[in-house]
Amino acid sequence: MERSGGTIETGAWRSLEPASLLVNLIPDLWRTARGAWPLLLAVFVGGGVANVVNLVLLAGFFALAVGRTVLHFLTLRYRLHEGKLEIQTGLIGRRFRVLDPARIQNVEIVQNVFHKLAGLVELRIETAGDAGAEGMLSALSVRDANLLRERLHGASLGVTPGGQSGVPVTTVGEEILGISLAELVGYGVSAGRVGAVVLAGGVAMEIFAQVSPATMAQGFSSVRPGAAIGLGLVALAGGYTFSVAGTILRHYHFRLFRSPRGLRFEAGLLTRRGVEMPLGKVQVVRVEEPWLRRLMGYGTVVVETAASGAPGEAPTPEGLLPMVPTEDQAMIAGVIFPALDVDPWATPLLPPAPRALVRACIGGGLRWGAIGTFLAWWLGPAALLVIVIGVLLGWLDWRRQGWLVTPGFVVARSGFLTRRTWIVPRNKIQSVHLLSDPLLRRHQLARVVVWVAGTSVGLPALREADATRIFEDLGRRRRALPDEPVAGGNRREDARDVRDQPGGNGVAGLQDVHRAEVDGEHVEGGLGGALHGAGDLRDERVGAVGLRDLAGEREGAGAGEGAQEREGEHLGGHPDVRDGRPDELDERLHGAAGAEHADGGEDGDQVRDDPQRR
Amino acid sequence: MHSLDPRVVNLWRLQGLTRLASFWIPVLLAGAVWLGFRFGVAAAASSAGTLVLLIGVSTLLWPALAWRRFRYGVRADDLLVESGVLFRHTVSIPLDRIQHVDTRQGPMERAFGLSRLVVYTAAGMSADGSIPGLDEAQADALRDTLVRRRGDDGV
Incomplete structure (x- = not known):
């Protein structure tokens, strides 16, 4: 199978550009070096390059890397066949991969320094599988890469490629965000790596002290304290500058475009990366605002697709918008989700349950108390202050928490130092979880966690009745909203239309969410209203007004009176609250039973029996 | 809503016992013997008691509760x-x-x-x-x- 003269359009098998041999050599050397580092370490520790054995080893190592590169070039073949991209590679262990355009999460074109010199690019295609790039073609000519991208994207959008000439139409689209160098410096500065640098310095000192205490002591006695501190500051500044510089290299000249095919990101100084992401593939938009960045008036927007890697792993940076001005965040969210029916920055979110405050404070106290015990030997009793700080932070964090469930989206927010806001389209939800533990149950609370492909988003702790209602609602009705972009101004109107559509009883409470937003006077409901709102659990239409009023109660708690006291008092005054709860649950489950029955389920009776077990 | 097959309770009992047998039963038995020789019968009884309690919870109590909840x-x-x-x-x-x-x-x-x-x-x-x-x-x-x-x- 030689390098055939056929073009991509004819569907013939093609190989990589010959120049990619040179381009890939250095990355391959690096990869091999990483894999064989014990060998290299042995070589350098055991006598260096002078030794003949070592020389042979090094030559072998080099040959291995070169062989790998050559083999990769010689065996890799790709073609477009029936609209799908097929890639085969390998000599002994062969791999044949077919990529279906409909499954492509994003297409990335990368050009590092070597690529640039050779006039080539690398094409990476990610699907929802494992985090690694699924189809990686390094390197292609710019023309071929663009053509492939066009063809694959066209297919993924359901557009059959026309029979025109193969010249790719580079649709740049409308630029909706650009990040200046000054802003990038701000991003690097607020990236919160100071802590990491300090920690690294501390650890280095500690190791040094362990290894040679004498030198350390001598060093400290001979160096004046001022000089030592100065030296430390210089080291800190050095590390800091380094990390800021790295950030700038990675995100230099960041541009975000909107095109008919979706979003397009471009960034990078030495390695320029361009990512195209179909809008329909976005699973979650997360906005992170570390305190320093927030003070600057910016936040970071992370656009996650199913390709963003397994939960717990660092997200791949494909969808990272490093510095987005606070006032533009809603606009960006609106571009990504054309059907977005809420502006989480303009709309007050609903607060967590008041009783969750106790839990938040205890949690904060415990977390920081753990740090406090480490500091106790150094600070003495003053370490108790750390616990106070922890409780305070828990309270502040609780104040920051918020949530909102609209007909089309789920919004959650948390975090005091770093504020995080998640926006999840309901039609992407994979599963909904309702969680409780003994402590939560003691306070009649529960948590709702929503899973989408690749990540999960948890709402703050809510009252059991509310959590159950949300859980049922999210599990039952995922409204498919139109994916067509709505002209800028009337997005809010659109949301209202959706709201006015005949919904089931399940959405009734949620419509009230909007009412809270619209009818400002209800927010001023005051404390009397708050208590009533909390007591009205039986009411199907509890929803936003009551919850909104609880915000007033929360403020009251902040003003000095314990929220718990008030809650207790109010529970005493309304003994029916406790009884009300199971009833509502029964209602829910009966509702469910009805649904199954209607579907011809064979066990309606059993379902009906079910609520009694509680 | 359905419950699980009642046979699963016995399965869980057996599985619980197997899990205990792989660590806690030998450890606590050895502990009882050692404590018995070192500190007397009362100390040995505390270790043995813990073992009995563990077995009791994981075989009698827990599987039944879990079954009822599932x-x-x-x-x-x-x-x-x-x-x-x-x-x-x-x-x-x-x-x-x-x-x-x-x-x-x-x-x-x-x-x-x-x-x-x-x-x-x-x-x-x-x-x-x-x-x-x-x-x-x-x-x-x-x-x-x-x-x-x-x-x-x-x-």
Whole structure:
């Protein structure tokens, strides 16, 4: 199978550009070096390059890397066949991969320094599988890469490629965000790596002290304290500058475009990366605002697709918008989700349950108390202050928490130092979880966690009745909203239309969410209203007004009176609250039973029996 | 909503005992002997008592409670699974989001004639829903019902 003269359009098998041999050599050397580092370490520790054995080893190592590169070039073949991209590679262990355009999460074109010199690019295609790039073609000519991208994207959008000439139409689209160098410096500065640098310095000192205490002591006695501190500051500044510089290299000249095919990101100084992401593939938009960045008036927007890697792993940076001005965040969210029916920055979110405050404070106290015990030997009793700080932070964090469930989206927010806001389209939800533990149950609370492909988003702790209602609602009705972009101004109107559509009883409470937003006077409901709102659990239409009023109660708690006291008092005054709860649950489950029955389920009776077990 | 096959309670008892046998039973028995020689009968009794308590909870109490708490049901739009004694967990998996469904049997499960159903979605985390202790035939039937649904998988 030689390098055939056929073009991509004819569907013939093609190989990589010959120049990619040179381009890939250095990355391959690096990869091999990483894999064989014990060998290299042995070589350098055991006598260096002078030794003949070592020389042979090094030559072998080099040959291995070169062989790998050559083999990769010689065996890799790709073609477009029936609209799908097929890639085969390998000599002994062969791999044949077919990529279906409909499954492509994003297409990335990368050009590092070597690529640039050779006039080539690398094409990476990610699907929802494992985090690694699924189809990686390094390197292609710019023309071929663009053509492939066009063809694959066209297919993924359901557009059959026309029979025109193969010249790719580079649709740049409308630029909706650009990040200046000054802003990038701000991003690097607020990236919160100071802590990491300090920690690294501390650890280095500690190791040094362990290894040679004498030198350390001598060093400290001979160096004046001022000089030592100065030296430390210089080291800190050095590390800091380094990390800021790295950030700038990675995100230099960041541009975000909107095109008919979706979003397009471009960034990078030495390695320029361009990512195209179909809008329909976005699973979650997360906005992170570390305190320093927030003070600057910016936040970071992370656009996650199913390709963003397994939960717990660092997200791949494909969808990272490093510095987005606070006032533009809603606009960006609106571009990504054309059907977005809420502006989480303009709309007050609903607060967590008041009783969750106790839990938040205890949690904060415990977390920081753990740090406090480490500091106790150094600070003495003053370490108790750390616990106070922890409780305070828990309270502040609780104040920051918020949530909102609209007909089309789920919004959650948390975090005091770093504020995080998640926006999840309901039609992407994979599963909904309702969680409780003994402590939560003691306070009649529960948590709702929503899973989408690749990540999960948890709402703050809510009252059991509310959590159950949300859980049922999210599990039952995922409204498919139109994916067509709505002209800028009337997005809010659109949301209202959706709201006015005949919904089931399940959405009734949620419509009230909007009412809270619209009818400002209800927010001023005051404390009397708050208590009533909390007591009205039986009411199907509890929803936003009551919850909104609880915000007033929360403020009251902040003003000095314990929220718990008030809650207790109010529970005493309304003994029916406790009884009300199971009833509502029964209602829910009966509702469910009805649904199954209607579907011809064979066990309606059993379902009906079910609520009694509680 | 259905309960699990009652046979699963005995399966869980056996599994609990096996888990204990792999660590706590030898450790606590050795502890009892050592404490007995070192500090006397009372100390030995405390270790033995802990062991009895552990066995009692994990064989008599816990499986029965867990069985009572466990419910599952296929509803119009979703699969609902409730579980957990202390840490309660209710999961709702929309039927059109189910990617694939496994039925699994370990040696013990096979001895009891039971089967475990594991449901996967595109959420990535290993399994979203798992229903242990179904009757073999029932598990196969449920698996076939669940995989037959087609729709937008949201990825």
